[in-house]
Amino acid sequence: MQSVNLLDCLLSVDRFFLTTNFVFNSIRKSINSDTFAKLAQNKNLEIFSIEQMDPFWEFYLSLQGSLSIEECSVLFSAQKMQAVLLSSDKNLIGFAKKNGVNSFSLLAVLKCMEKRNLLSPNEVATKWSVLMNKNKNLYKEECRKKIIQ
Structure with a gap:
């Protein structure tokens, strides 16, 4: 993502974005520090903490390892908040559609x-x-x- 600045493109759109702490911490490891600093300071981004929510863990376990914890956290959050899910992961988009979550590929x-x-x-x-x-x-x-x- 850092070499194509896709994150910068998405965050430049005048929309509100939500992610989970699992994804946010994972992103920190994979993008350059300047892009991460912009992300962390973005006023249109809310970071949702879900690790203490029992329903999340039940949902995660019900998928029996079909999604990573980051993917599951995003799907769970989108479903609970009736939000649109954006992803480049075809597996996650497939699960989103099966779970009635409105989703779009990054393409x-x-x-x-x-x-x-x-x-x-x-x-x-x-x-x-x-x-x-x-x-x-x-x-x-x-x-x-x-x-x-």
């Missing part, structure tokens, strides 16, 4: 940003190509087809 978000002239087609293709090479969970074939369009 769909980038394509929407392109349609609204927030990003050029070349910027979308470049950002997504770099991200595809780094993330094994992306819809690779779907992405290649849409990037070429």
